[in-house]
Amino acid sequence: MRRMWLGMAWLASVAAGCGTGRAIFDVDVYSFLKGTGQDTVPYFIPPNTPNLVVGSVPQRISLPGAGSSIVDSVAVFGTVDLVNRTGTGTVGLQLFLAADSAGTYTPSAAALTLSPRTVTPNTTVVDTVAGALLSSADSLFRRTALWARVAAQGSNADLVTPVQGTLVLTSLRLTVVISDKIF
Amino acid sequence: MRRSAAGIGVVVLALGAAAPAAGQWLTVDARRVGMGGLTLGRSGNAARYNAAYRAVPARGDRRGAPKVTIPVPLGLIQFFHDHPLSRLGNDPTFNPDSAGFNPIVIVNTLLTPPLYYEVKRAPTPTNDVVFGIGKDSLRVNLGQAATLVPQDQFGVGGSARVFDPGIGLRGVRVSVLGWLHDDVGFQLGDTLLAFLRDSQPAQHRTFYSVDVHGLVAAGVAPTLGYAGRVWGDTARGLYVGGAVHYYLGVSYYRTDGTAGFRTGDTIFAGPNPVTPEGRTLTQYSRPGNTPGHGVGGDVGLAWVSGPVEVGIGVNDIGATITWPDTRQDSAFYRDSSYSRPVADHVRTTTKLPVSYLANVAYTVGRTTLGADVLNTGRGVTVHVGGEQRLGLLALRGGVARDQRKRLEFGWGGGLRLGAVGLDVGFWTHTNSLSNARGITMATSLAIY
Numbered sequence: 001m002r003r004m005w006l007g008m009a010w011l012a013s014v015a016a017g018c019g020t021g022r023a024i025f026d027v028d029v030y031s032f033l034k035g036t037g038q039d040t041v042p043y044f045i046p047p048n049t050p051n052l053v054v055g056s057v058p059q060r061i062s063l064p065g066a067g068s069s070i071v072d073s074v075a076v077f078g079t080v081d082l083v084n085r086t087g088t089g090t091v092g093l094q095l096f097l098a099a100d101s102a103g104t105y106t107p108s109a110a111a112l113t114l115s116p117r118t119v120t121p122n123t124t125v126v127d128t129v130a131g132a133l134l135s136s137a138d139s140l141f142r143r144t145a146l147w148a149r150v151a152a153q154g155s156n157a158d159l160v161t162p163v164q165g166t167l168v169l170t171s172l173r174l175t176v177v178i179s180d181k182i183f
Numbered sequence: 184m185r186r187s188a189a190g191i192g193v194v195v196l197a198l199g200a201a202a203p204a205a206g207q208w209l210t211v212d213a214r215r216v217g218m219g220g221l222t223l224g225r226s227g228n229a230a231r232y233n234a235a236y237r238a239v240p241a242r243g244d245r246r247g248a249p250k251v252t253i254p255v256p257l258g259l260i261q262f263f264h265d266h267p268l269s270r271l272g273n274d275p276t277f278n279p280d281s282a283g284f285n286p287i288v289i290v291n292t293l294l295t296p297p298l299y300y301e302v303k304r305a306p307t308p309t310n311d312v313v314f315g316i317g318k319d320s321l322r323v324n325l326g327q328a329a330t331l332v333p334q335d336q337f338g339v340g341g342s343a344r345v346f347d348p349g350i351g352l353r354g355v356r357v358s359v360l361g362w363l364h365d366d367v368g369f370q371l372g373d374t375l376l377a378f379l380r381d382s383q384p385a386q387h388r389t390f391y392s393v394d395v396h397g398l399v400a401a402g403v404a405p406t407l408g409y410a411g412r413v414w415g416d417t418a419r420g421l422y423v424g425g426a427v428h429y430y431l432g433v434s435y436y437r438t439d440g441t442a443g444f445r446t447g448d449t450i451f452a453g454p455n456p457v458t459p460e461g462r463t464l465t466q467y468s469r470p471g472n473t474p475g476h477g478v479g480g481d482v483g484l485a486w487v488s489g490p491v492e493v494g495i496g497v498n499d500i501g502a503t504i505t506w507p508d509t510r511q512d513s514a515f516y517r518d519s520s521y522s523r524p525v526a527d528h529v530r531t532t533t534k535l536p537v538s539y540l541a542n543v544a545y546t547v548g549r550t551t552l553g554a555d556v557l558n559t560g561r562g563v564t565v566h567v568g569g570e571q572r573l574g575l576l577a578l579r580g581g582v583a584r585d586q587r588k589r590l591e592f593g594w595g596g597g598l599r600l601g602a603v604g605l606d607v608g609f610w611t612h613t614n615s616l617s618n619a620r621g622i623t624m625a626t627s628l629a630i631y
Contacts, residue, residue, distance in 0.1 A: 028317035032451075062316070062451045 022072070025063070025141075025176040029148060030078065030169060032061050038150065039170075045089055045156040045163040053094060055151030058101040062145055063176075070179040071138040076112055078129035078172035084119035087163035089156040092116030093129060095172075096149040097137050104149035111137035116154060119165065129172060141176045211254030211298055213627040216608030217595025218568030219581020221553050223248055223544055228557060231344070232540035233496025234424030235483035238354060238410035240417055249604060249629035257300035257626055262292075298625070305613055305621030319449045321385040323378065332380040333371065338396075340366030341559045342499060342535050347406075354411035360404040360428060364535050370394040372443065385450050390460065392443030400435035400504070400533050402475060404428040410483070417487075424483040424496075432475025432504050435533060436467040440514075461516040466531055468506045477504035479535065492544040502535035536560025549573070568593065575599050579608065589613060591620075597629070604629035 033039040038056040045052050082091050095112040096104040103109055111133040117125050140146045152167040215222055222228045229236045241248075266274050277289060315322040325332070342364045349358020372392040377383040385391075408426030415421055440463030447457065468475060479502025485494040511525040542555035552569040568581020577597040584590055595608035606627050611620040 022311045024311060024313045026313065026315045028315070028320070031317035031319065034318075 023178040025174075025178070027061065027063070027174045027176060028172075029061060029174055030172040033059050033148075033150070033169060033172070039168065041150055041152045041167040041169075043091060043152040043154055043163070043165060043167060045087070045091075045154045047156055047159050047162055049154075049156045051153070051155055053151050053153045055094070055096065055105075055149050058096075058098075058104045058147040058149040060101075060145055061148050063141060063143060071141045072177040072179050073135075074133040074138055074141060074177075075175040076129060076131060076133055076172070077175070079170045080114075080127045080129055081168040081170055082117060082119050082125040082127060082165065083168055084121065084123055084125070084163065084165035086121050086165070087156060087158060087161040088118070088120050089154055089158065089163035090116035091119050091125075091152055091154040091163070091165070091167065093127065093167060093169075094151040094153045095129075095133075096151060097133070097140055098147050099140060099143060101147045104147050108136075109149075110134075113153065119163065133174075141178075211256065211625065211627060212252045213254075213595060213606035213608035213625040214249070214252070214570075214577075214579065214597060214629065216299075216610050216625040217579035217581070217593055217597075217606065218553075218570060218608075219566050219591070219593035219610070220564070220583040221555060221566040221568035221581050222542075223551060223553050223570075228540055228555065229494060229496075229542055232498055232538060232557070233483035233485060233494045233542075234408060234426050234481045234498075235410055235422040235485040235496065236494060237356070237408075237424055238412055238422045239485050239487060239492075239494075249631050251630040252606075253628040253630070254298065255626040255628060256298040257624065258297040261300055262297040299610075299623035300626070301621065302609065302624050303620075303622040305619060315384075316451070318451050321450050322382060324382045325379065329380050329382065332376065333369075334376060334380065336368045336370040336394075336396075338366065338368035339561070340364075340368070340398075340536075341561060342538070349406070354409050356406075356408045356410070356426075358406045358408065360406050362402060362404055362430065362535070364398065364400045364533065366396070366398040366536075368396040370396075372441070375443065385446060387446055387448055387450070390443055390445045392441050392460075394439075394441050395463075396439050398435070398437045398533065400432060400437075400475070402430060402432040402434075402504075404430045408481075415487075419488045420486075422483075422485040422487070424481070424485075426481045428479050428481075428499075428502070430475070430477045430479060430502060430504050430535075432468070432477075432506055432533075434468060434470045434472075435475065435504075435506060436465075437531075437533070438463050438465045440464065458517060461514075463514045464525070465512045465514065466509050468509045468531075472506075473508035475504045475506040475533070477502060477532075479503070490546045492546075493542070495539070495541045497537060497539045499535040499537055502537075504533050504535070506531050506533065577606075583610075595625075599629070599631065602631050604631060 030039065036059060038059045041054060041056050043054045080093050092114040094110050096109040097111040098104040098109040112131060114127065114129060117127050119125055150169055154163060156163045210216060210220065266276065271277060310326045310328050312326055312328065313324045342362060344360055345363055346361040347358050349356050372394065374389050375391040375393065378385060378391060406426050406428045408424070410422065410424035412420045412422050440461060442461035445458045445460050480500050481496065481498045482500065483494065483496035485492065507530050509529050509531040510527045511529060512522060513525050514520065514522040538559045540555060540557050542553065544551065544553035549572040550569065554567040557564050565584040566581060568579065570577055570579045575598055579595045581593045582590055583593065591611045593608060593610040595606065597604050597606040606629055608625045609622055611622055613620050
């Protein structure tokens, strides 16, 4: 049904377009995550941990389905709050994308990895999510749906105090540019 | 159901984009192409739409008109070079699995056969389309293409006279006319129009729909006609013509309905975010049922005075056909389909579109100029053109205003060697989003 809805708009564009051009999909991923609890990732990084990834539950994202069109690029923009309660370490956001929910748990599904930011006790670090997704993820946007999972990747060099807090996604948009070869 | 809804989208919008182009004149006569679509002589629109022209002397020699035109469709060679028959099944343009699949090209190819050779392709405009998608939002900005989303009813249709054998004596003619009436129309609903054309965001619990109308009817019409000169002589005279048709309808099928989908409480969430929905009323009278019947007529007037010729003809006046034995069925779809008979053996009517042609021609020496205005029930087309004959050669030019109210230009020439001639005509055409023109070429042989 979703595909039909989007398909109508898609067809409208290609049929009425009658010219070369691009189809640009501005997908508000955050709107799909908000209210489901999947926009928040609690993290607990034990002392002396060089790398740990903690993630949310995968969430399904509806897409128009570009068929065999070519996905030029996928840009991502968003903001995230690193609400840290205890410990000093580094925390960063990872975005996993896959064709099914199970696939988001494979390391190769990490389409975006932000450089970790240093967090300190009882502080909130506001980080900006910006960049292009790995091109390996481009083909996923030809589908009618994909699965996304937000994760916190962190490290804790302290030998005593754990790093504990919550990664809160406050916005996340994907801009998908598709070459319209049809016209 | 997804396919059907997508099909509606393709049909509606493809026809919306393609129908105006198809509504332009289509001819295989390079001479006519060279004059911007203008027809001179008795074999073109004049005889079809003006009953008086049956009595007007042909005088083909004076206006340079051939007896027979044989098209040389170089465009087909070009088309099959680009799309070889042996690989048509795997041709990216026609293969739905290919990135190059193009439904608009298919519709355009069917509506406008590629008979002309493409000398210069019209530049393809660039247009980005932006979709905004969220869990509870959807908005589309078609850019310049939004202007192509039709606000009024659009479609294809008209009436045709497929045969007309008869006998005549002293201007009176008795014949049996075979007629065919087809009409397919679409009208976007207000909500869908606002969504596509005005970039309005999708709303909750809203029906996005297209009104669909289709009609095809066929039959025969015993006809009594008259055409003759009522004043003057062959050099200067007034001709009148008329015909009364008694239409006998063999069969007709008509459907009127609405198809679309209804949004739910959220645009992309919830148990059932979008529900396809459709309803139609189908009316038909099969062959073998009591035939339809009705009376209509044609009138025509032509004035010939030396080098000047003026005519006006109107066809199918009052041609309302009553079908006394019609069955009506209704159908409704939401989640699953329901259909039930509404009535049987009821009386319904259809109406043939009134068409008209006004034309003028002026011939002096070896120069012929002319103009015509034609309406076949789907808008007006205007053609103005002329021909200058110089010994064996002929030079031609013309301009046409199509149903989209765009001006297109034609020019060309011909070489006549005795009873045989070769004509070449060029004409311009434009894409919907651009004023930049392409040029096509038509070629034909003429037998004088």
